[in-house]
Amino acid sequence: MSDVSDVRLRKAELRAQVLARRSALPADQRSAAGTLIRDAVLAEPQVQETLRTAGVDLEPGDPEALRVVMADPVRSGVDLMDRIGFRPQ
Numbered sequence: 001m002s003d004v005s006d007v008r009l010r011k012a013e014l015r016a017q018v019l020a021r022r023s024a025l026p027a028d029q030r031s032a033a034g035t036l037i038r039d040a041v042l043a044e045p046q047v048q049e050t051l052r053t054a055g056v057d058l059e060p061g062d063p064e065a066l067r068v069v070m071a072d073p074v075r076s077g078v079d080l081m082d083r084i085g086f087r088p089q
Contacts, residue, residue: 022030042058051058054072059065073079080086 012085022033025033039079048058061069072084
């Protein structure tokens with residue numbers, strides 16, 4: 001087996017294990033774990049720098065706060081994309 005196939009196989013096995021373990025948890029525990037992972041990733045200085053470089057401002061909030069931002073064409077960036085003629089491909 002080639003190195004690439006071996007990595008793909010191991011990745012698929014790991015993904016299956018993670019999904020199986022995650023599905024065995026109650027929804028509130030999955031949500032809490034997701035919050036901990038998100039917070040740990042966003043606390044990393046390299047992640048913060050990469051996001052700042054990409055023009056992303058980190059604002060703490062819940063899903064409803066994100067819905068409000070995404071519904072606003074200016075805050076979500078949709079207005080800017082329209083003005084510059086950007087179309088996702």
